[in-house]
Amino acid sequence: xxxxxxxxxxxxxxxAGADLRPTRQRVLLAxxxxxxxxxxxxxxxxxxxxxxxxxxxxxxATVYNTLRAFTDAGLVQEITVDGTGSYFDTKLDDHPxxxxxxxxxxxxxxxxxxxIVNLPxxxxxxxxxxxxxxxRLRAKR
Amino acid sequence: xxxxxxxxxxxxxxxAGADLRPTRQRVLLAxxxxxxxxxxxxxxxxxxxxxxxxxxxxxxATVYNTLRAFTDAGLVQEITVDGTGSYFDTKLDDHPxxxxxxxxxxxxxxxxxxxIVNLPxxxxxxxxxxxxxxxRLRAKR
DNA sequence: GTATTTGCAAACCCTTTGCATTCGT
DNA sequence: ACGAATGCAAAGGGTTTGCAAATAC
Numbered sequence: 001x002x003x004x005x006x007x008x009x010x011x012x013x014x015x016a017g018a019d020l021r022p023t024r025q026r027v028l029l030a031x032x033x034x035x036x037x038x039x040x041x042x043x044x045x046x047x048x049x050x051x052x053x054x055x056x057x058x059x060x061a062t063v064y065n066t067l068r069a070f071t072d073a074g075l076v077q078e079i080t081v082d083g084t085g086s087y088f089d090t091k092l093d094d095h096p097x098x099x100x101x102x103x104x105x106x107x108x109x110x111x112x113x114x115x116i117v118n119l120p121x122x123x124x125x126x127x128x129x130x131x132x133x134x135x136r137l138r139a140k141r
Numbered sequence: 142x143x144x145x146x147x148x149x150x151x152x153x154x155x156x157a158g159a160d161l162r163p164t165r166q167r168v169l170l171a172x173x174x175x176x177x178x179x180x181x182x183x184x185x186x187x188x189x190x191x192x193x194x195x196x197x198x199x200x201x202a203t204v205y206n207t208l209r210a211f212t213d214a215g216l217v218q219e220i221t222v223d224g225t226g227s228y229f230d231t232k233l234d235d236h237p238x239x240x241x242x243x244x245x246x247x248x249x250x251x252x253x254x255x256x257i258v259n260l261p262x263x264x265x266x267x268x269x270x271x272x273x274x275x276x277r278l279r280a281k282r
Numbered sequence: 283g284t285a286t287t288t289g290c291a292a293a294c295c296c297t298t299t300g301c302a303t304t305c306g307t
Numbered sequence: 308a309c310g311a312a313t314g315c316a317a318a319g320g321g322t323t324t325g326c327a328a329a330t331a332c
Binding site: 080081082083085086096098100101109110116117119120122123125126127128129130131132133134135136137138139140 | 221222223224226227237239241242250251257258260261263264266267268269270271272273274275276277278279280281
């Protein structure tokens with residue numbers, strides 16, 4: 001089995017787990033996202049470029065719609081860092097991120113170390129849905 | 142002195158502290174932001190509406206340009222919560238926020254209590270510019 | 283065969299910009 | 308007067324949507 005075939009099989013299994021039809025485009029995008037078993041933080045544009053670079057073709061609108069579908073299905077989570085676009089993270093739990101301001105890149109921050117103490121109580125009638133933590137990095141001058 | 146006059150005076154002093162020319166529009170927006178001495182989290186649209194409601198008129202483009210100028214001057218900080226827009230916060234230090242998802246509103250979270258333990262070290266050659274913490278609230282069902 | 287998905291282009295929303303006019307000093 | 312700020316309308320960038328053609332089951 002080639003690594004490409006393994007990636008594809010992983011992508012298909014990942015889609016199947018969410019009851020999403022394995023169309024050609026979805027399998028391609030899924031294999032680019034989870035094909036090597038590593039966590040990824042992608043933008044729609046990056047994923048579209050990667051898809052095109054792989055030889056196949058997918059329209060940018062489909063990349064957007066598919067990422068939306070993956071998000072709705074709980075396969076990825078959407079992260080917003082600044083107003084200019086979204087990142088989609090294949091790691092699903094609530095964990096902190098590094099944002100490399102100079103490169104516009106997002107990565108996981110070593111979460112095992114970080115913890116928050118004394119998280120404020122949610123106001124009456126409210127639940128804490130999620131705690132977004134983004135550590136902004138800038139090149140040391 | 143009426144409260145309106147006090148607000149205006151506060152706005153003017155605030156602008157003066159950043160060497161920004163006290164134009165009619167800037168004084169109006171500044172007084173809406175800091176006129177009562179309380180911290181605010183506003184969107185461009187909210188501020189524009191508030192300005193119009195006060196009787197004066199300012200174009201939306203000027204509200205955007207002015208908020209940008211205030212941000213550049215260090216009078217407010219920009220906070221992004223989701224891709225749909227920016228909030229501008231008159232409180233300048235690095236502190237956590239509540240985001241009321243149902244209302245699209247941002248407010249300060251009781252920061253005195255919260256603290257982060259074991260913040261990951263910044264990678265080599267990088268400085269931590271800022272740590273954004275947004276606690277997303279949802280109505281309890 | 284039927285419902286879903288895709289692709290394209292147009293629409294959208296928030297934000298910025300170009301340029302002539304007005305304002306602050 | 309001079310440079311800076313304003314307003315309008317147009318452009319911009321990322322994302323979504325309408326609808327016809329293609330695809331999955």
